[in-house]
Amino acid sequence: MKNSHSASYAAAGVDVTAGYEAVQRIKPMVESTYIPGVMGTLGGFGGMFAPDMAGMKKPVLVSGTDGVGTKLRLAMLLNKHDTIGIDCVAMCVNDIICGGASPLFFLDYIACGRNDPARIAEIVAGIAEGCRQSECALVGGETAEHPGVMPDEDYDLAGFSVGIVDEENIIDGKRLSTGDVLIGLGSTGVHSNGFSLVRKVLDVEHTDLTSPMEELGGRSLGETLLAPTRIYVKAVKALLKAGVDIHAISHITGGGFYENVPRMMTDGLTARIDLKTFPKLPIFDLIQRKGNIPERDMYNTFNMGLGMILAIPAVQAERALSTLTDAGENAYQVGSVVSGSDGVELVK
Template sequence: MDYKEAGVDVEAGRAFVTQIRNLVHSTFRPEVLGGLGGFSGYFQLPTSLQEPVLVSGTDGVGTKLKIAHTLNIHDTVGVDLVAMCVNDVLTSGAEPLFFLDYLATGKLEKEQLTQVVAGIASGCKQAGCALLGGETAEMPGFYQTGEYDLAGFCVGVVEKSQLLDGSQVQVGDVAIALASAGVHSNGYSLVRKIISDRGLAWEQRPELLGGKTLGEIFLTPTRIYVKPVLAARQAGLEIHGMAHITGGGLPENLPRCLGQGQAIKINPDGWSIPPVFQWLAQIGSVSPQVMYNTFNMGIGFVLLVPPQQAQQAIHHFESQNIATYTIGEVITGSGELLGLPE
């Protein structure tokens, strides 16, 4: 008996690393030292910073992977993986530098997992960070054949004087919302339950969703906000706080960027709810409170800026083809979010 008979194909693993080598190298920045295949990756800190602060984040894709497995579409969830990490790191004002992935599967299928890594590489390019390395684990008996799980880890850097930690936020700051690309990567346990309980198929094309299949809609990858936001700061836009709207929606995530003694009042009419969320609420009989506490409701990222810079912010992000809205302001309070439907 050998390892292959136990379900682990070492040679297939080596062939997979060879197959993805060019994808990984295509993401490298000048600060990357060495190549792929060592026990660890090496990255030299940018020399332009006087007091560099490293910022880290880790996340996964969640049960959205179940849809990828069912439809055998694997080139988008890698983008989700990167987005969930780099957008978190961005909220501190940091520039993502490098990314590591962990990919676990029951049986290594090279073509399938190469699609996944291609998505990860695409996400890294969108964020301007290097795919520095990763781990592929073949675990027969732990995952079903054809299924895999993903986790990611990102490190960024910011000048200490530019670090956003809530202390910069002021009462009167305006909340500028950047549109999401859809459901992103949160709330998929509820999405899948609605689809299952209503007896729907991923190939169906609800009229409200513009003729796209449910599979296309719900595999749309998470938008990556790194380059437009960093460009805005470099152009002189004064940003006091940022929030990535992920699990828990606006109520859980937006208050996380506030300072002491502050709250945010939201105008729920400040943006249009995209059709996908209207459809989920309607077909699943989901209350507004549950919708806002589960999904991003069309807002993927929020910036807090001085009121006199609100129009500059809107102009900048709309020039980047991101729909942008003024949705509220910072008020005195105790960390709460006010104004959303109940």
């Protein structure tokens, strides 16, 4: 590519040589995520992956795609771009693992007003870290300059991941029954949802984001809001390896409890969640107080401290909690599956 350059294209706002520089910066990061099955290396027209399907009777591919939303604005305000990629990976792989599928590979798409190779490398560093945390490979991606469409310093980030599961091991809620126990996995904060409301309520454009705040445990507002989304892939895989029979999983994202928990329920069953069984993180108290937000709206927008909820047989609750603790998770027994048509019931 050393002979590839276009003064005319650069004059229009697209610097192809900056793109080549970015690729060279990120290549070691990308290769650090490679797992068995990756074919080729960065630079081809398509990422190739040969999955190991030995022992599977009927392999099923499970895919997920998502972005980071307006949380990106916090990264821009703080000029900190090395964790936002973890969020992008998390939003995809946490969805995939809900079906019992192990993520195989990930691809990203970065749109920017101007290609700054150093900043692109920061973003991809986070993506690579997210892939390592979820034990999947970063096999490709795309960076596109949009001069005249986006301001020079702006960018957007989206991703796509594919996982695999044997059909007989798909987690789909079909075996849910009354009496199943609900296990909640602690979140790291707001994760990557509801930031349009967060930015409005906390007026982040005109607020001190860097000074420590006592009500946030000595952390700054910016650090708290930018904390990357927790990736739960290893935790769920640890449960499955320990023989825990997971009946259903819900990733608590946009729409909070009221939208996401019913998605794992089947007709005639409701998840009854006791709000006293897990800690509500201080950031949510701050958001609710500053915005005078009704409690129901909070639970209909944010994860409130639980990023994932699993339903398992009651007799396996102790084993599940022990396994999750050993895996480094903050896990709580938060309720049970009962008869009902609401899908979710929150009790105090």
